[in-house]
Amino acid sequence: MSSEIKLIKYTIKKPITLRYPSSLIPEKKYSQIPEGLRGLLQRDNEKCIGCKACHYSCSGKATTFQYRENKLIIETFILRCAFCGYCQEICPEEAIKLTKTFEITINNPNEKEAYVTTELDLVKCKNCGKYFATKKFIDKTYQRLIEKINPIIKELVMNDYKKIEEYCTDCRRILSIKLNTHPKKYVWLEG
Amino acid sequence: MIELLLIIFISFFLGLFYSFLIRKFSARLQWRIGPLIFMYKDLRSIMGITRIIQPLYDIIKLFGKRTIIPESSRKRLFIYSPYISLIFAFTSIFFIPFSSIPLLSNIPYSIVIVSYLLIGSLLFMIIGPIASGSPWAFIGVRREAELFLVAEFSFIISLFSMAISKNSLIIWEISTKEFNLINITAGLLMFTSILGKLHIKPFDMSEAEAEIVAGPYTEYSGKLLGIYYLTKIFLIYDFIALFISIFTPINTLPIYLSIPLFLIISIFIIFILSIIHVLNPRYRIKNALIWYIKIISILCLINIIAMVI
Amino acid sequence: MSLLKKSRIYSPWLYHLHCGGCNGCDIEILAALSPRFDVERFGIQLVTSPRHADILLITGPMTKQILPMAKRVYEQVPEPKVVVAIGSCACGGGIFYDQENYAIIGIPNSVIPIDVYVPGCPPKPEAIINGIIQGILKLSKKS
Numbered sequence: 334m335s336s337e338i339k340l341i342k343y344t345i346k347k348p349i350t351l352r353y354p355s356s357l358i359p360e361k362k363y364s365q366i367p368e369g370l371r372g373l374l375q376r377d378n379e380k381c382i383g384c385k386a387c388h389y390s391c392s393g394k395a396t397t398f399q400y401r402e403n404k405l406i407i408e409t410f411i412l413r414c415a416f417c418g419y420c421q422e423i424c425p426e427e428a429i430k431l432t433k434t435f436e437i438t439i440n441n442p443n444e445k446e447a448y449v450t451t452e453l454d455l456v457k458c459k460n461c462g463k464y465f466a467t468k469k470f471i472d473k474t475y476q477r478l479i480e481k482i483n484p485i486i487k488e489l490v491m492n493d494y495k496k497i498e499e500y501c502t503d504c505r506r507i508l509s510i511k512l513n514t515h516p517k518k519y520v521w522l523e524g
Numbered sequence: 525m526i527e528l529l530l531i532i533f534i535s536f537f538l539g540l541f542y543s544f545l546i547r548k549f550s551a552r553l554q555w556r557i558g559p560l561i562f563m564y565k566d567l568r569s570i571m572g573i574t575r576i577i578q579p580l581y582d583i584i585k586l587f588g589k590r591t592i593i594p595e596s597s598r599k600r601l602f603i604y605s606p607y608i609s610l611i612f613a614f615t616s617i618f619f620i621p622f623s624s625i626p627l628l629s630n631i632p633y634s635i636v637i638v639s640y641l642l643i644g645s646l647l648f649m650i651i652g653p654i655a656s657g658s659p660w661a662f663i664g665v666r667r668e669a670e671l672f673l674v675a676e677f678s679f680i681i682s683l684f685s686m687a688i689s690k691n692s693l694i695i696w697e698i699s700t701k702e703f704n705l706i707n708i709t710a711g712l713l714m715f716t717s718i719l720g721k722l723h724i725k726p727f728d729m730s731e732a733e734a735e736i737v738a739g740p741y742t743e744y745s746g747k748l749l750g751i752y753y754l755t756k757i758f759l760i761y762d763f764i765a766l767f768i769s770i771f772t773p774i775n776t777l778p779i780y781l782s783i784p785l786f787l788i789i790s791i792f793i794i795f796i797l798s799i800i801h802v803l804n805p806r807y808r809i810k811n812a813l814i815w816y817i818k819i820i821s822i823l824c825l826i827n828i829i830a831m832v833i
Numbered sequence: 834m835s836l837l838k839k840s841r842i843y844s845p846w847l848y849h850l851h852c853g854g855c856n857g858c859d860i861e862i863l864a865a866l867s868p869r870f871d872v873e874r875f876g877i878q879l880v881t882s883p884r885h886a887d888i889l890l891i892t893g894p895m896t897k898q899i900l901p902m903a904k905r906v907y908e909q910v911p912e913p914k915v916v917v918a919i920g921s922c923a924c925g926g927g928i929f930y931d932q933e934n935y936a937i938i939g940i941p942n943s944v945i946p947i948d949v950y951v952p953g954c955p956p957k958p959e960a961i962i963n964g965i966i967q968g969i970l971k972l973s974k975k976s
Contacts, residue, residue, distance in 0.1 A: 336803060337803070340553055340799070340802070340803060343553065343554070343555040344552060344553055346555065348552070348555055348556050348557045348868070348871075349555050349556065349868055349869055350556045350557045350868060350869065350870065350871040350874070351869060351870060352564060353870055353959055353962055354564075354567060354875075354962065354963070354966060355564035355565075355566050355567050356566065357564055357565060357566055363959060364869060364870075364957075364958070364959065392928050393921070393926070393927055393928040393929075393930055394930065394931070395925070410925055411952050412921065412924035412925035412940075412950055412952050413921060413924070413925035413926055413927060413930055414921060414952065414954075415921050415927055415928050415954035416921075416953065416954055417928075417954070435953065435956070435957050435959070435960050436957075436959060436960050436963045437951065437952050437953065437956075437960060438949055438950065438951055438960075438963055438964045438967045439924075439949075439950040439952065440948070440949060440950070440967070440971075442924070442925065442940065442942065442950060447950075547873070551871070551873060554868055555868050556868035556871040556873070557871050557873075557874050558871070558873055558874070559873060559874065559876065560874045560875075570842065570970070571842070571843070571875055572839065572842075572843055575843070575874075575875075575876060578843070578844065578876050580840075581839075581840040581843040581844045581876060582840075582844045582876070584836060584837060584840040585837070585840040585841050585843075585844045585887070587837075588837040588840070588841065589887075589911045589912070589913070590911040590912045591911065592884055592909070592911055733880075733881045734881050737881050737882050738880065738881045738882035738884075738885065741882070741885070742882045742884070743882075743884065744884065744885075745884035745885060745911045746911050749884075749885060
């Protein structure tokens, strides 16, 4: 008998159905949107320094990077993105943010709409002429370095860093003796 | 003559309306909306204004699709049996009186003709899928045939007990005689057979979705499937009109009273059918047969007692 | 617009094809078909035979084992038809994607031409309905 009572109850009540595609009454359009919903990814081009941490933490390798002449291109293939939020978690500059946009339909995977792209300018190496990192990245590394460094050797490191700033990683190693920036001397100092 | 032309359109649109109502009622009983009568204003440009003729849209769409004919089928039987089934269901609308309009139902032996036509229509709904050569269709058809036999049994007994007690084989004469106890008992018997024939929920094991793919219609596509859907629309009208005209005293009333009464009673029957459709799970074929035999034997006994009285 | 084209928009029937994967998207598809979102308002129905379908919903990263069956189901859907890929796996391989993965094909576009992509892991039911409606609009343009 209980099923019949339920039947009468549900027949008299207003239907539970949402008016989804219609937006006449905006409050009734969507079902519950939870606070922690992870939707479409958004990367702030101003904040991004090109550290590629998002690429290395990406669970599905949806975020890839390319060096194209004087530009670093970081792009996320939305169709492969699982909206896991690892990149948002790891991003040092908080440039990546997962928005609440979840109604995504894409008609062609090769079109631009299927990618979230960031283009960053690269700096040329003074010695070998290779494009190696962005200006922001170098500045940020310098700032981090002086924040966390031991105050005894602070001045020395600052001087050294100014010397090697404009060289790429390979050239830094090659030129370390010539410019007297070899890190071994810190060991003597600290010890 | 004009009545005969009119009844084609009336039966078609009533059949569409009934199948829409079954959808709408069962949706409403399941706490949802079902096919919209008025589409939301901002979607009207894409989605149309109303969905009252939703079953018609389904059929037209099926007619516009490509028809696939499987290699393993017996092609002639496979292709023609939907058409024959449709012809049988379509012809029987002329022999069933529509709310105090006799149509062809006052010709001799009309009750025999109607029962033959309805059996024939259901029979070709079984034969076509057999010719398709699909194992799912075979399972579905076997269930359908077993159900058909028991449902047919109660159908025939109820029709002919009416014929014997009213002492006539003409539907029009049976329906215009006075109302008594036999109308109720035979009506109940008829109702049980309608449940089986229209595949209302406890008895939809023949086209059990997801269990045996789509049952008998697994291999049918496009136009041929559309014709089966069209047949179903005529069959819904046939059974409901037959039920109302034989077991209720509606045909003795004048026409301006009987047409609205016909609509009210038919909607009420559809409502009860959809309640049964929503409230019940699907029976296994064995359970269905046992249920039918139990109910039919009890109802037949009552029917015989009523006839004697 | 002719009545035939209209009725193609008004009564799309879905067939749900699962090609490997974790079942998350399949559960969301069922949620999209539930009374909460009641797609029968627009005449959308879930059918069980691919021969009755207009729209094929694909979930999962398309494993090599299911490839022949998926191809066959695609061929069994009568023209005109539209394929909607649901979930990140069906769209681009998702977290299963790897260049050297021996079991996964990745983007199934080379095997089955996909018309609409609905990314998400899994997508919300609203996103699925939105994708289906995009598919319907594409269906009406096909002759």
